[in-house]
Amino acid sequence: MKTSIAFALAFTALALLAVAPLILPEYWTGVLLGMTGYVTLATAWALFSGPTRYVSLATVAFFGVGAYTVAVLNEVLPYPLVLLCAAGIGMIMALVVGLSTLRLAGVYFVIFTFGLAELVRQTVSWWEVNVTYTMGRYVFLPFEGHHIYWQLLALAAITFLIAWAIGRSRIGLALKALGDDETVAAHAGIDVTRIKLFLFVVSSTIITLVGAIQAPRWTYIEPSIVFNPTVSFMTLIMALLGGAMRLWGPLVGAVPLFLLFEWLSGRFPDHFSIILGALFILIVFVMPNGVLAKIDDLRKGRQS
Amino acid sequence: MSAQLEISNLHKRFGGLVAVKSVSFDLKPGEVVGLLGPNGSGKTTVMNMISGALPCDGGSVRVGGKDVTALKPHKVSKHGVARTFQLVRPLPTLTVGENVLLSVAYSRKPKWGRAAQAIVDEKLEFVGLAGRGDEKVTNLNYIDQKRMEMARALAAEPEILLLDEWLAGLNPSELRIGIDLVQHLQGQGMTILLVEHIMEAVRALCSRCIVMSAGEKIAEGPSAEVLQDPVVIKAYLGDDHA
Numbered sequence: 393m394k395t396s397i398a399f400a401l402a403f404t405a406l407a408l409l410a411v412a413p414l415i416l417p418e419y420w421t422g423v424l425l426g427m428t429g430y431v432t433l434a435t436a437w438a439l440f441s442g443p444t445r446y447v448s449l450a451t452v453a454f455f456g457v458g459a460y461t462v463a464v465l466n467e468v469l470p471y472p473l474v475l476l477c478a479a480g481i482g483m484i485m486a487l488v489v490g491l492s493t494l495r496l497a498g499v500y501f502v503i504f505t506f507g508l509a510e511l512v513r514q515t516v517s518w519w520e521v522n523v524t525y526t527m528g529r530y531v532f533l534p535f536e537g538h539h540i541y542w543q544l545l546a547l548a549a550i551t552f553l554i555a556w557a558i559g560r561s562r563i564g565l566a567l568k569a570l571g572d573d574e575t576v577a578a579h580a581g582i583d584v585t586r587i588k589l590f591l592f593v594v595s596s597t598i599i600t601l602v603g604a605i606q607a608p609r610w611t612y613i614e615p616s617i618v619f620n621p622t623v624s625f626m627t628l629i630m631a632l633l634g635g636a637m638r639l640w641g642p643l644v645g646a647v648p649l650f651l652l653f654e655w656l657s658g659r660f661p662d663h664f665s666i667i668l669g670a671l672f673i674l675i676v677f678v679m680p681n682g683v684l685a686k687i688d689d690l691r692k693g694r695q696s
Numbered sequence: 697m698s699a700q701l702e703i704s705n706l707h708k709r710f711g712g713l714v715a716v717k718s719v720s721f722d723l724k725p726g727e728v729v730g731l732l733g734p735n736g737s738g739k740t741t742v743m744n745m746i747s748g749a750l751p752c753d754g755g756s757v758r759v760g761g762k763d764v765t766a767l768k769p770h771k772v773s774k775h776g777v778a779r780t781f782q783l784v785r786p787l788p789t790l791t792v793g794e795n796v797l798l799s800v801a802y803s804r805k806p807k808w809g810r811a812a813q814a815i816v817d818e819k820l821e822f823v824g825l826a827g828r829g830d831e832k833v834t835n836l837n838y839i840d841q842k843r844m845e846m847a848r849a850l851a852a853e854p855e856i857l858l859l860d861e862w863l864a865g866l867n868p869s870e871l872r873i874g875i876d877l878v879q880h881l882q883g884q885g886m887t888i889l890l891v892e893h894i895m896e897a898v899r900a901l902c903s904r905c906i907v908m909s910a911g912e913k914i915a916e917g918p919s920a921e922v923l924q925d926p927v928v929i930k931a932y933l934g935d936d937h938a
Contacts (some may be wrong), residue, residue: 443789562801562808565790569798572787578769579747579779581802581852637789 406549413538425541425609427650429602432548433623434630434642436598439555440591441628442636443567446497449624450489450505453512454482454596456619458603460516463529463613471533475604482600483593490592494585506621513619520615528614535608543605551598555639563587568637625668626653633675635682644683700725700760700887701746701856707754708741708911715741717911718755723856728878728888730902730919734932737908739891740782743860746889747779748772759856774804778854780845780862782891786833792844793829796820799851819847823877839870846877856887863897875900895923907931 409428413421433451441448461478469477493504520526558564570577570584578584603618610617626649634645649671657664679686699722708716716738723729731739744750746757748769756765759775767775778799787795793816800812807815820829823843828836836844842862849857863874871894878901881888892898898905898919905922907915909931915922922928 562806565794565798565801568789568794569787572789573785575749575769576781576785576787577798579749579773580799580848581770581773581804582798583768583770 402552406545409545410542413541418537421537421541423651423654425537425544425606426654427647428541428544428548429606430626430630430650431643431646432544432551432602433599433627434634434646435548435551435555436595436602437627438631438636438642439551439558439598440588440595442631442638442641443564443571444588444591445571446494446588446592447502447628448505448592449502449621449628450508450596451599451624451627452619452621453505453509454485454599455603455623456509456516456615457485457512458482458600458605459607459610459613459618460529461600462533462604462607463531466531466533466608475601478600478604479597482597485600486593486596487589489596490589494588494592506624509619509621509624513615516619517615528612530612531608531610533608537609540605540609544602547598547601547605552639554594554598558591559639563590567591622665622668625672629668629672629675633679633683635684638682638684641682641684698761699723699758700727701889702758702761703742703746703755704758705755706742706745706752706757708738708745708750709753714911716745719908719911719913720755721906721913721916723887723889725855725887726882726885728882728886728890728901728903730898730905731889731891731908732893732898732905732922732928733908733914736910737931738911739908740860742908743779743858743889743891746772747777747858770802773802773852773854776804776853776855777858778849778852778856779858780842780849780860782860782864784838784841784845786836786841786844788833790833791829792825792831792833792836793820795833795844796829796847796851799848803852805853815851816847819851820844822850822880823847824873839866839873842866842874843877850881854886856889857881859888859890859892861891861893863892863894871897898923 409424412424433455437448437451440446458478461481462474465474465477489508493501496504566577566582566587569580570582570587574584607613630646630649631642632645633649634643635641656667660667701723703722704720706716706719719742731742733739741750745752748764748767748771752765756763758764759772759777762775764772764775787798790798796816796819797812800807800815816829820826823846825840825843825847833841833844846862859878863871866874875897878888882901890902902919904917905919906913907922907928914931915925915928
């Protein structure tokens with residue numbers, strides 16, 4: 393019963409968001425677009441990194457690969473096939489990365505993923521300069537802002553559905569367990585490596601698709617734009633602010649932070665990174681488990 | 697009768713330290729056997745090699761006739777081996793019931809939903825935690841955490857149970873409860889290997905004991921005899937007492 397009400401609410405919200413660009417001015421469609429992109433990124437990120445506590449900074453590696461796939465293939469293949477290719481490439485990359493790194497734990501994994509993002513960026517730059525002799529690429533697709541927004545909105549809805557389904561399934565339970573204690577999880581019969589790999593691939597594929605869908609937005613693409621590490625940090629900080637262990641956590645974090653960043657980058661373009669860093673520290677110190685957990689705690693505190 | 701658990705020539709080195717040196721022993725189905733020895737003698741290492749938590753450097757582990765030596769823990773568990781840990785290891789983000797549910801969901805005959813919940817309730821009731829499935833693990837006291845860990849191990853419906861100092865740290869009345877629980881399992885025909893320092897428990901539970909010292913097996917036999925063995929007394933208390 394509760395579930396069906398939640399579904400009805402979510403569907404109504406989705407419908408309202410979908411018609412929004414028909415009513416709102418162009419600028420706000422752009423804001424909604426960016427926001428939906430980050431909500432999807434943060435939710436997909438939390439899908440893997442939330443319960444397992446493997447903090448990944450590779451978000452932008454996948455995001456950028458998605459964008460670049462579109463940039464390279466947009467004149468060769470029909471658009472749906474381009475998206476399919478992007479998803480496939482993201483999936484294969486996640487499999488390779490996952491197989492080689494998910495044995496790393498804690499800070500080593502964080503550093504590896506950060507390094508990976510740089511590696512991919514440098515490799516793409518090198519390739520473009522030395523092999524294809526181009527430094528930037530143009531994406532000419534007949535999309536306006538609201539077309540891209542609708543695609544992102546659909547992807548966001550799918551991401552939430554996946555996250556919801558996993559949270560209710562055996563896999564969700566196993567994920568929480570292995571985030572707590574991998575040894576115990578393994579002794580309970582869970583193939584720890586396989587579950588981590590599966591979730592990493594699902595999460596990374598969605599992230600790749602976000603990059604691919606957003607690519608036409610830029611028109612002109614070069615590595616420093618689509619492999620900008622700020623994307624990884626923003627995704628991380630949004631998920632942490634809301635609470636990476638909860639289904640709605642990343643959304644709760646992403647919406648206000650995106651609006652804040654949007655405002656800040658307009659007002660203080662030069663100090664943006666400093667403010668971002670300071671916010672990061674503040675969130676980790678004050679609400680390590682996120683806003684939603686904090687609200688729960690406060691409520692319980694009042695009751696007892 | 698063939699052995700339920702068959703360990704032969706098990707070997708483990710940590711760098712230059714030989715932690716376990718050609719240890720062999722068998723457990724018959726339904727037997728409760730004590731694995732004793734002073735601290736650092738390699739008992740837990742043997743447990744870890746049986747359950748797959750540590751790879752062996754030599755020797756073999758066979759469960760019900762099947763070789764499980766090189767298998768990872770999740771595979772070993774599928775052969776009907778379950779364990780508890782030396783220091784109790786609850787999963788804090790899960791409730792008491794979910795801790796147990798985890799084992800049901802990933803056992804040899806995995807279940808989910810109502811059927812799984814029925815097993816969880818049954819196991820919780822068996823260990824004395826009936827109706828407490830929704831509580832947070834962190835709210836449980838020590839013995840209840842140990843009970844929960846036992847329920848989690850039993851929920852996989854194992855044939856072999858490895859108990860690593862499961863009775864340690866309990867007060868006398870809790871110890872009685874603990875011993876009764878293990879005896880109850882014994883009555884159901886469970887094969888149990890028990891690492892234990894509490895002699896009262898060993899005498900009450902184990903028909904047979906294996907004693908290790910400095911990585912080697914130094915004695916094996918009926919509990920009463922083994923505990924009288926001068927070699928064993930020497931290993932625990934030193935030369936003067938032998």
